[in-house]
Amino acid sequence: MDRLYNVLIAGVGGQGNLLCGRVLAEAAILKGYRPTIGETFGASRRGGTVVTHVRIGDHDLGPLIPRGTVDMLIGLEPMEALRAAVDYCGERAIAVVSTAEVQTMQCITGTTKYPPLADILDVMSSICASVSPIDPVLALGETEYRRVLNSFMLGAALTIGIAPLTANGVRESLTGLMQPVGPNVAAFDAGLKTSVRV
């Protein structure tokens, strides 16, 4: 491999963010790479911000992606995708973002307002090379989206491509890690069929 490939997965606790990183790392191992997974979370179990750094290379790397060197940003939640873009992304970054918002406690109680989706995507476009918004609720329905969002978004990201990996390789890794297998593989394949514009 010419250079290493950096994937950042941003979301909130409970979305299966860390597992998503594990799937990509295991897929990379199947291809003979040495991946590193870094995780940043405060209290993920309590709905906080969770960011997973997956670094795919041929030697051991530090756990965190240096600023500006993200290749692929998988946003499981729009505002968290923006937060990750502000902190880590640069002109190399291709972003695939779920448009399904997870409101904060303060938004629910009305003390603050969740930022407009259009503004989030607009700023992200100024930071990243490209931004592809995807509506998982439209593709999967309200109930299913909550269960398998991460598998779906992995599929969507692979329509653009995660350089060192193939869709079949990720599907294989996903089959070994995600439970229940059936709905997750189905969501992954649904993600692969989405028309993601770059």
Place this chain on the structure above:
Amino acid sequence: MVKSQHSLMSGNEAMSRGAIEAGVRFCASYPGTPSTEITESLMRSASDRGIYVEWSTNEKVALEAASAASWVGVSALCPMKSLGLNVAADFLLNLNLSGSGKGGLVIVVCDDPEGHSSSNEQDSRFYAKAAMLPLLEPSTGQEAKEAILYAFDLSRRHEVPVIVRSTTRLSHSSSLVNVGPLPQVAPATLSSFPRGLFNVPQPAVKHRELLSKIQLIAAEFEKSSLNKLNLGPDAKTLLISSGICQSYSEEALALVHTKNTGSLGLVTTNPIPTGLIANAMAGVERVLFVEETDPFLEDEIRSQYVGLSTPDRPRFYGKRTKTLPAWGEMSVDHVVKGLSQVTDLSHEMSLHGGLDARARGAKLLISRPLTFCAGCTHRNVYWALRQEKKRRGGQLVVAGDIGCYSLGVFYDETMNTMQAMGSGIGVACGLGQLGRFGFESAVVAVAGDSTFFHACLPALVNARHKNANLTFLILDNETTAMTGFQPHPGSAVQDKGQRRISIPDLVRAIGPDYMTTSDSVEIGPLIELIHTTVAKDGLRVLILKGICRLEQQRRGVSHEGLGKVSVNPALCRGEKCKICFSQFGCTAIGWLPTEKQATILDEVCVRCGSCIGVCPYKAIRQE
């Protein structure tokens, strides 16, 4: 050679694996992020490998127990988080002189730079210096496993405890680790108990003996293959780093594409290998120290080389020169910036859109602050305390400590002080004596059940003995919820062979002036109980039975059978009130913007009904 097998492991799992490969038979520990998974993953191998693993009541007890095992020849591991070593430090600074045993004793301390999951970001390496004990700082998962193996070997040969220091980024990151063979050792204790396991009458002699051991270890460290020097003949700048910072330095060097800069990655950081360092520095013009969190190596190397007046002595840069920040986490970006400051290298991270877009983005972002879970009984207790504070015109101080209930500091600052495990009742001991100086506030201390066993007993005895005037609330949800539900002496379900200790029985034995046990789900009676108790005099203890909703979920307890909670729109006063969602703030209470009324989010609600007692207009009901 047999081809080694590898698998994806976290740093913590790698250290646990290293201990198993080293033949560990005894592990005593207290949970704390980011160290918990070392012990947890060892527990998974415990029965297969014949390893005794326990969650001790606190880190000091854990270290004492682990030392005992090593004394009789049983290999012992003692993992803990940074703050845990503060608790164990009293014993540690005596154990260093007494020595560990032939079994070997390895202490793993996991620091948390930035304080992601801690109340401070202390650098625990200073304990190794204070106790004059060997210290290893691995930089990768693989090295973490190797460091543990080496630490056991070193400890057995020299009969000193060895400290392995990890940080959050190493403990919680995963990478491929090549595993080695598992030993087939039979458990055996020494035939006779070793002599001289005390430091009196001449601690100074013991000190001298320790220094001799450390001298031998220093010589060994000079040749250790764990340290890595990567320096070309033309190098003018040297980065000296330790732990995970080694990977940041290497990556920074790769990013700036420089040939005249080299790197020395140190794993053996106490005592420092002075010869290796001197050789590496010979001929370079400048040295940049990269480490977390304090200038530990920097100060040590500066002090060792202060006497050198040779003309080619390099200039030192690091936290002391403010080239790198002396607080928070280190990163590749910090190292690149530091490098460009001390050399003429210029490297611009390519940030498309630049600062403008980033600033606009930062303005849009709102935070996701920590909150209690839906239906958490801790919220109910703090709600009741808020009401009591109001009733007393603010004249109520709540001293607290460490656990999920620490979130009380974010809940309208209901918890006023929060420092160490058990410090709530200790601080209250002082506050409870200040009436004589005109301090008029009522005093309440708060602690959780696991914290109660960990560090509250001496302070509670002190409060009784000195007749401190205070109310002590024990929030008992019967698990160590904060770190992932580890059992403790008061847990409802105990492992085979372990006996439950009753918190009420313990407290009763201390003899408080008033004590009662109560539920904390129903808000109305809880407010009243706290009110009448705080109004009394003397030492009062309330044991408030709570429920951890995550633990319940984990056990598969369903609330489906309970009646659905809802808001009666006819009674809800909407914007005129807002008490339930903007003040009480259970995450299951939502707001309907069009109707301008509160609503219960049934998919989040655990149907506990606590909020019923919060609404002054009886608008919340349960089917």
